[in-house]
Amino acid sequence: MTVKVRIPATSANLGPGFDSIGLAVNLYNYVTLEEADGCQIVSLDGAPVPTDETNLVYSTAKKLYELCGVPFKGLKVGQINNIPFARGLGSSSACIIGGLKGANRLLGNPMSDDELINLAADMEGHPDNSTPALTGGLVTAVFENHHVWYVKQEIRGELQFVAIIPNFELKTSEARAVLPETVSRRDGVFNLSRAALMSVSLYSGNYQNLRVAVEDRLHQPYRLGMIHGSAQVMESCYELGAYAVYISGAGSTLMAIVDAKCQKFGEQIAQRLPELGLLGWQVHTMGIDNRGTVIERV
Numbered sequence: 001m002t003v004k005v006r007i008p009a010t011s012a013n014l015g016p017g018f019d020s021i022g023l024a025v026n027l028y029n030y031v032t033l034e035e036a037d038g039c040q041i042v043s044l045d046g047a048p049v050p051t052d053e054t055n056l057v058y059s060t061a062k063k064l065y066e067l068c069g070v071p072f073k074g075l076k077v078g079q080i081n082n083i084p085f086a087r088g089l090g091s092s093s094a095c096i097i098g099g100l101k102g103a104n105r106l107l108g109n110p111m112s113d114d115e116l117i118n119l120a121a122d123m124e125g126h127p128d129n130s131t132p133a134l135t136g137g138l139v140t141a142v143f144e145n146h147h148v149w150y151v152k153q154e155i156r157g158e159l160q161f162v163a164i165i166p167n168f169e170l171k172t173s174e175a176r177a178v179l180p181e182t183v184s185r186r187d188g189v190f191n192l193s194r195a196a197l198m199s200v201s202l203y204s205g206n207y208q209n210l211r212v213a214v215e216d217r218l219h220q221p222y223r224l225g226m227i228h229g230s231a232q233v234m235e236s237c238y239e240l241g242a243y244a245v246y247i248s249g250a251g252s253t254l255m256a257i258v259d260a261k262c263q264k265f266g267e268q269i270a271q272r273l274p275e276l277g278l279l280g281w282q283v284h285t286m287g288i289d290n291r292g293t294v295i296e297r298v
Contacts, residue, residue, distance in 0.1 A: 002034040004297040005102045008136060008289040009083045010090030011161065011255050012128040014202075015214035015246040016194040022128035023138045023202075025161050025286040027089070030296075031057055031098035032078035033106060040076040047081040056092060060099030060123065061106075067119075068110050075103075084282075086169035088249030093129040096120050101134065101293050114148075121148045129249065136292030140199050153203040155288040162256040162266050163248065164233055164273070167280030170226060175250035178222045187217040207243045210257055214244035227252050229278045236272045240265055260287070 007029045012022035030044075039058060041051045053059060057077050065072040083091045100116045111119075113134060120130035127141035127148045141150035198213035200206075224230045227247070237245040237256040242265070248255040258265045266285035273281045 001106065002032055002297070003102045003105045003295060005031045005033070005098045005105075005293060006296050007031065007094040007098045007101075007133055007293045009286075010093055010129045010132045011088070011163075011248040011253075012090070012126065013216075013219065013246065013249060014198050015220065015244065016191040016216040016218070017128065017140070017198060018191070018216070018218045019126055020128055020142065021138070021140050021195060021199055022090075022132045023155065023161075024132040024136045024289040024292060025163075026289045027082055027163075027284060027286050029083050029091070029094040029098060030080040031095075031102055032076075033057075033061060033099075033102040034076040035106060036074050036076040038074040040074070042076075042078045043081070044078045045080045045082075047079070049079055049081065056095035057099040057102075060096050061103035063123075064100055064103040064111070064119070065107070068107055070107060084165060084253075086171050087165050088170065088247065088251045088253040089163065089165075090129045090133055090249065093120070093124050093126075093133040096123050096130060097133045097293050101295070105295055117148050117150070118146060122146055132292070134293045137288070137290045138199065138202055153199070154290045155202055156205060157287060158205065158260050159202075159207070159243075159288065160258050160260045160262070160265070161286045161288070162237075162242075162258055162269065163284045163286065164237075164254045164256065164269060165282045165284065166227060166229075166252040166278070167282075168252060170250060170252035172250040175219075175223050175226065178226065179219055180222070183218060190215070190217050207257075207259070210244035211238075214246050214257075216246070220247050223247055223251055227254070229276055230254060232276045233269075233273070233278070236276070237269060240268050
């Protein structure tokens with residue numbers, strides 16, 4: 001039996017929602033899994049992926065077999081990676097969720113989606129990426145004692161999410177290393193109020209709040225300096241009418257939230273990038289994905 005899984009990209013933090021708010025967008029990775037002898041891994045689109053047991057899809061699937069007490073002989077894994085690596089769009093979460101969801105199906109679905117969500121957060125460490133990758137939609141999550149407490153909200157199709165993707169990676173470990181160990185009470189209150197406003201405004205359709213709701217003092221001021229040209233790109237996005245702009249995940253991608261009626265926004269921001277001296281950057285215009293991970297074929 002061959003299982004084919006489709007997993008959406010995710011955008012986490014959304015400004016003030018550090019490690020707690022994320023959403024899924026309609027850019028997808030695809031994973032096929034089939035029981036086999038040994039480790040057989042193929043990149044179906046030519047993207048460079050590990051072809052040994054360190055491959056994240058493979059190692060994640062293997063762990064689920066072990067947790068379920070099922071003998072593991074090996075897997076044949078095929079991958080199509082449309083989500084760029086180390087750019088803050090949930091490429092690692094997509095691999096983990098793809099491995100868990102696919103292996104669970106091969107095993108006859110012994111675990112519920114909520115159990116897979118808990119496992120994924122344990123492996124990935126950030127429920128604001130791994131949870132919406134499985135559930136879709138906008139997710140507000142807390143990870144406590146190996147359990148994810150979350151709420152998924154479906155977002156209307158009135159918005160588009162425009163990813164402005166630099167031509168360089170920014171590893172999460174490096175982006176976390178620049179953050180301070182403590183924050184002031186004033187900054188804590190600043191972020192709490194805006195994180196709450198962000199979640200409610202996206203769900204309710206009060207998009208005029210997003211410019212204020214996206215403000216952050218916990219991580220973005222420290223990470224923007226690691227993304228050359230980020231301040232100019234953000235300014236340009238607002239000049240073109242974006243509701244909000246933020247660092248997606250740990251970066252390096254910048255994400256603009258835009259009215260879906262502004263169909264030329266992506267084209268317009270792409271035209272400005274060379275003017276800003278930002279060559280080799282890419283722009284992807286996406287919509288919300290409210291379905292999450294799906295099994296496309298068995």
